[in-house]
Amino acid sequence: xxxxxxxxxxxxxxxxxxxxxxxxxxxxxxxxxxxxxxxxxxxxxxxxxxxxxxxxxxxxxxxxxxxxxxxxxxxxxxxxxxxxxxxxxxxxxxxxxxxxxxxxxxxxxxxxxxxxxxxxxxxxxxxxxxxxxxxxxxxxxxxxxxxxxxxxxxxxxxxxxxxxxxxxxxxxxxxxxxxxxxxxxxxxxxxxxxxxxxxxxxxxxxxxxxxxxxxxxxxxxxxxxxxxxxxxxxxxxxxxxxxxxxxxxxxxxxxxxxxxxxxxxxxxxxxxxxxxxxxxxxxxxxxxxxxxxxxxxxxxxxxxxxxxxxxxxxxxxxxxxxxxxxxxxxxxxxxxxxxxxxxxxxxxxxxxxxxxxxxxxxxxxxxxxxxxxxxxxxxxxxxxxxxxxxxxxxxxxxxxxxxxxxxxxxxxxxxxxxxxxxxxxxxxxxxxxxxxxxxxxxxxxxxxxxxxxxxxxxxxxxxxxxxxxxxxxxxxxxxxxxxxxxxxxxxxxxxxxxxxxxxxxxxxxxxxxxxxxxxxxxxxxxxxxxxxxxxxxxxxxxxxxxxxxxxxxxxxxxxxxxxxxxxxxxxxxxxxxxxxxxxxxxxxxxxxxxxxxxxxxxxxxxxx
Numbered sequence: 001x002x003x004x005x006x007x008x009x010x011x012x013x014x015x016x017x018x019x020x021x022x023x024x025x026x027x028x029x030x031x032x033x034x035x036x037x038x039x040x041x042x043x044x045x046x047x048x049x050x051x052x053x054x055x056x057x058x059x060x061x062x063x064x065x066x067x068x069x070x071x072x073x074x075x076x077x078x079x080x081x082x083x084x085x086x087x088x089x090x091x092x093x094x095x096x097x098x099x100x101x102x103x104x105x106x107x108x109x110x111x112x113x114x115x116x117x118x119x120x121x122x123x124x125x126x127x128x129x130x131x132x133x134x135x136x137x138x139x140x141x142x143x144x145x146x147x148x149x150x151x152x153x154x155x156x157x158x159x160x161x162x163x164x165x166x167x168x169x170x171x172x173x174x175x176x177x178x179x180x181x182x183x184x185x186x187x188x189x190x191x192x193x194x195x196x197x198x199x200x201x202x203x204x205x206x207x208x209x210x211x212x213x214x215x216x217x218x219x220x221x222x223x224x225x226x227x228x229x230x231x232x233x234x235x236x237x238x239x240x241x242x243x244x245x246x247x248x249x250x251x252x253x254x255x256x257x258x259x260x261x262x263x264x265x266x267x268x269x270x271x272x273x274x275x276x277x278x279x280x281x282x283x284x285x286x287x288x289x290x291x292x293x294x295x296x297x298x299x300x301x302x303x304x305x306x307x308x309x310x311x312x313x314x315x316x317x318x319x320x321x322x323x324x325x326x327x328x329x330x331x332x333x334x335x336x337x338x339x340x341x342x343x344x345x346x347x348x349x350x351x352x353x354x355x356x357x358x359x360x361x362x363x364x365x366x367x368x369x370x371x372x373x374x375x376x377x378x379x380x381x382x383x384x385x386x387x388x389x390x391x392x393x394x395x396x397x398x399x400x401x402x403x404x405x406x407x408x409x410x411x412x413x414x415x416x417x418x419x420x421x422x423x424x425x426x427x428x429x430x431x432x433x434x435x436x437x438x439x440x441x442x443x444x445x446x447x448x449x450x451x452x453x454x455x456x457x458x459x460x461x462x463x464x465x466x467x468x469x470x471x472x473x474x475x476x477x478x479x480x481x482x483x484x485x486x487x488x489x490x491x492x493x494x495x496x497x498x499x500x501x502x503x504x505x506x507x508x509x510x511x512x513x514x515x516x517x518x519x520x521x522x523x524x525x526x527x528x529x530x531x532x533x534x535x536x537x538x539x540x541x542x543x544x545x546x547x548x549x550x551x552x553x554x555x556x557x558x559x560x561x562x563x564x565x566x567x568x569x570x571x572x573x574x575x576x577x578x579x580x581x582x583x584x585x586x587x588x589x590x591x592x593x594x595x596x597x598x599x600x601x602x603x604x605x606x607x608x
Contacts, residue, residue, distance in 0.1 A: 106320040124150045132317045162293035170286030174205045204283040239279045266357040291322035326356040342369035394423040410445035432462035466493035474506045483592040501530030505537045515589030520544040535564040
């Protein structure tokens with residue numbers, strides 16, 4: 001269900017576009033002139049209030065701070081105030097229209113883009129923003145004028161054709177609209193993109209047979225790809241044109257993609273229940289088609305790691321052209337999440353109504369964002385509500401189990417993990433994660449038998465994933481069981497992930513438990529370097545130091561432990577304080593088969 005993959009061609013755009021859209025900031029105010037200008041638009045009345053009388057440079061500096069903190073809305077307002085002081089500052093003008101566009105404030109962005117263009121700005125984004133604003137307002141001539149001013153291969157062969165074709169469609173110029181996108185046929189990677197655009201244009205223009213031909217190229221040729229949006233559009237076309245059976249068959253072809261499972265289920269149900277006589281076209285206006293083109297550009301850019309800035313602007317333009325574009329908002333939220341702007345992403349999700357086919361999916365994503373914001377209570381409340389409505393949902397039950405486990409509600413977590421396993425229709429390469437999480441919940445709740453059983457299942461199903469090896473091996477060590485097997489598991493885990501501080505800690509602690517304290521110190525010091533704020537590792541290292549006579553360093557590590565939060569639940573802070581006050585007794589090593597341990601130690605890389 002992925003977007004069309006044309007990243008090889010699109011990556012050229014990243015070379016041609018030299019402007020860093022969000023994160024480039026100069027260290028000083030680029031222009032020392034401070035003079036008011038009546039010709040500049042005034043700062044908008046956004047939700048963020050800023051002073052209307054900043055001290056010199058104050059607004060610019062405040063804008064920069066907001067910019068660096070990714071508070072783009074406030075940054076834009078402060079920069080606009082700064083422009084009142086320095087209206088000829090070209091760098092600032094460019095920054096303003098880009099940030100405004102990234103916040104979806106397109107009408108304002110178009111005003112500043114026009115001022116910047118009048119001042120000699122050669123950035124093609126001025127034309128893109130101005131054209132989008134003009135198109136959305138039905139000013140087709142102005143939109144075409146802006147688009148035709150863009151220069152460069154990526155614009156002339158990709159961006160301009162996609163946008164201009166819908167401007168011509170809005171004018172009712174079918175021939176020119178279709179002729180404009182013919183250039184996309186030159187690039188083989190644009191095959192899906194060409195046919196969906198040609199299909200939509202013909203569909204909107206009432207050329208039913210031609211539209212169907214293009215749509216069915218996408219359906220029938222394995223070399224083309226089907227996105228969820230494409231599926232929606234073609235199903236809608238079939239329903240409206242007396243071919244509901246084809247719509248149902250098409251949608252039912254896609255029922256095993258876990259990423260879109262709820263969306264696909266809802267789409268399938270809506271398709272099955274659709275009344276052809278009362279089904280409105282998705283492409284009800286040229287602006288919606290224009291929005292689809294902008295979405296196509298954004299989704300292609302999003303596939304490139306360095307293209308997120310550009311994708312961010314294009315998807316905001318797309319939503320401006322079609323404010324009810326749920327799939328567009330999903331992409332915008334995804335981009336915000338990639339920027340770690342989780343609260344802002346949830347604000348976008350809140351704009352999507354319950355009637356949307358993506359509604360359940362976005363609730364799950366909202367809960368995940370609450371987790372990233374460490375608002376576990378909000379995540380739990382939301383997922384509990386979703387679970388009551390969807391008791392057999394694999395994803396919801398699994399996510400709720402995770403939240404409850406994080407909050408220490410292990411028995412409740414077990415209930416939801418068990419439901420999630422019951423909801424599995426077939427096991428796949430990721431099934432082990434469920435058994436692993438269930439095993440952890442059982443272990444934390446004190447039910448070792450069930451914990452061990454599920455951890456062993458996870459070990460088998462994951463084909464010895466190092467997370468499972470580490471957890472099971474460490475758990476055996478804590479219990480003083482299966483010492484040789486525990487040591488083997490931890491060594492194997494370490495060899496797979498030597499940079500993981502938690503696994504390195506397990507290896508150091510394994511050496512500690514068998515009385516090899518010098519080796520314990522070696523690995524625990526490495527773990528501490530990797531995870532310097534980990535209370536358990538610091539406590540372990542203190543114990544190891546004490547056993548080899550480095551008592552001052554041991555006390556230092558224990559004092560360090562007391563300053564940190566213990567996420568493991570294993571550190572007894574009263575006991576740590578007691579060790580600081582009274583020291584430790586000589587440890588008693590576990591009983592083990594020395595020959596087997598020595599054989600396993602041979603598998604470790606040489607110590608540096």
